[in-house]
Amino acid sequence: MSIEALSYVLSLDVGHPTRKLILLGYANHVHADGTASYAKPATIARYANCSERTVQRHLDDLLRAGLLREGDQRLVDHLPRHGRPIVYDVAMSGEASSAWAAAYRPGRRATAARHGARGGRRAAENRVRGDTVTPGPVAGGDNTTPRAEGPEPQVGGGDDLAPQDPGIHRGDTATSPGRGDTALSPEPSPFNRPSSSPTADAEEEGQPYQRSASAERLVSQLPGPLSGHQRRRVAAEVAAKLDAGWPEDALRTELVADVGSARSKAAVYLHRLNALPGCPPYDATEQRASRPEHCGTCEDRTRFRETPDGRPYPCPACHPVPARRADGARVESALASALSA
Numbered sequence: 001m002s003i004e005a006l007s008y009v010l011s012l013d014v015g016h017p018t019r020k021l022i023l024l025g026y027a028n029h030v031h032a033d034g035t036a037s038y039a040k041p042a043t044i045a046r047y048a049n050c051s052e053r054t055v056q057r058h059l060d061d062l063l064r065a066g067l068l069r070e071g072d073q074r075l076v077d078h079l080p081r082h083g084r085p086i087v088y089d090v091a092m093s094g095e096a097s098s099a100w101a102a103a104y105r106p107g108r109r110a111t112a113a114r115h116g117a118r119g120g121r122r123a124a125e126n127r128v129r130g131d132t133v134t135p136g137p138v139a140g141g142d143n144t145t146p147r148a149e150g151p152e153p154q155v156g157g158g159d160d161l162a163p164q165d166p167g168i169h170r171g172d173t174a175t176s177p178g179r180g181d182t183a184l185s186p187e188p189s190p191f192n193r194p195s196s197s198p199t200a201d202a203e204e205e206g207q208p209y210q211r212s213a214s215a216e217r218l219v220s221q222l223p224g225p226l227s228g229h230q231r232r233r234v235a236a237e238v239a240a241k242l243d244a245g246w247p248e249d250a251l252r253t254e255l256v257a258d259v260g261s262a263r264s265k266a267a268v269y270l271h272r273l274n275a276l277p278g279c280p281p282y283d284a285t286e287q288r289a290s291r292p293e294h295c296g297t298c299e300d301r302t303r304f305r306e307t308p309d310g311r312p313y314p315c316p317a318c319h320p321v322p323a324r325r326a327d328g329a330r331v332e333s334a335l336a337s338a339l340s341a
C-alpha cells in the first residue's frame with residue numbers, strides 16, 4: 001500500500017466517481033513509487049461496488065489517459081498462469097500521465113474491450129471470466145509474453161455467439177450521464193482501424209509486388225516452423241501492417257521478441273500482429289515525420305491536448321503524425337457535438 005499514491009489519486013479529477021474508486025483501488029496495492037499493483041479485477045470491483053465489466057471499461061479509459069499503465073508482468077510469474085492478474089503502475093505526477101498517455105498502445109486490455117463491444121454481452125462475460133478460465137490455443141502458445149496472453153481467444157468466440165448488442169452501448173452512456181464515454185471514442189477508434197481490409201483490397205486489385213515481397217521476406221526470417229498455410233496467413237497480416245506504415249524492422253522486432261519457447265509460433269505471430277495498433281507507435285512514426293510548428297494550444301513536448309475532464313488526445317493542429325491529427329480532430333468534433341447536445 002502507498003499513502004503517496006492514494007493521496008495523489010485522491011487529488012485527481014478523473015471525470016467519473018467509479019473510475020476514481022477503481023484508480024484508488026489500484027493505488028491501494030502499489031509500492032511507494034506507484035509501481036506494481038497486481039490486484040485482481042474482482043478485488044477492484046469489490047472496492048468500487050461495481051461489476052468486473054465496469055472495471056474493464058474504466059481501465060481502458062485510465063490507460064488511455066495515462067493514469068495507469070501496464071507494469072512489469074514478470075512480477076506475477078510466480079502465480080498460476082490462468083489466474084494471473086495484470087500488473088499496473090499508477091502515475092504519480094501529471095508529467096508521468098502525459099508521457100504514458102503519449103506512449104499508450106492498446107494491448108490486450110483495449111483489444112478485449114474492442115471485441116467486447118463488437119461481440120456484445122456474451123463476449124463481455126467471456127472476457128471477464130477469461131481471467132480465470134483456461135486460455136485458448138493462442139494464449140496457451142504465447143507463454144513468453146505476459147502482455148499478449150489472455151482472454152482474446154474466448155472473446156473472439158463470443159463474436160459468433162452474440163452478434164450486435166446495442167444494449168451494451170446504452171448501458172455505457174447511462175452510467176455516466178452528461179459525460180459521453182462514447183463521444184470520446186469515435187468510430188473508428190484511432191487505435192483499431194481494421195488491419196485486414198487494406199490487404200483484401202490490394203489482393204483484389206493485384207498486390208503491389210514490392211510490399212508482398214517485403215512481407216514474405218520478413219516472414220521467412222521469423223523463427224519457425226511455419227506451415228505453408230500459416231506462412232501465408234502471417235504474411236497477409238504483415239503486409240497489412242506494412243501498408244499501415246509500420247517499418248519492416250520495427251515489425252520484425254515486435255514479432256521475434258521472446259518467441260523462443262512458444263509452442264505454436266504462428267499463433268504467437270498472428271496474436272501479436274492482431275494486438276499491434278493499426279499505425280506504428282508514436283516514436284517510430286515521429287522519426288520519419290517532420291515536426292510541425294507548435295500550435296500554441298497543446299502541450300509542446302507531447303503534442304497532446306486535453307479534454308475538459310483531463311483526458312489527453314493528439315493535437316489536431318500540430319501532432320507530427322497526420323493520422324493522429326485526424327484522430328484528434330475526431331475527438332474535438334465529438335466534444336463539440338457533446339457540448340451542443
Ligand SMILES: [Zn+2]
Pocket residue numbers: 294295296297298299303315316317318319
Ligand atoms: Zn498543437
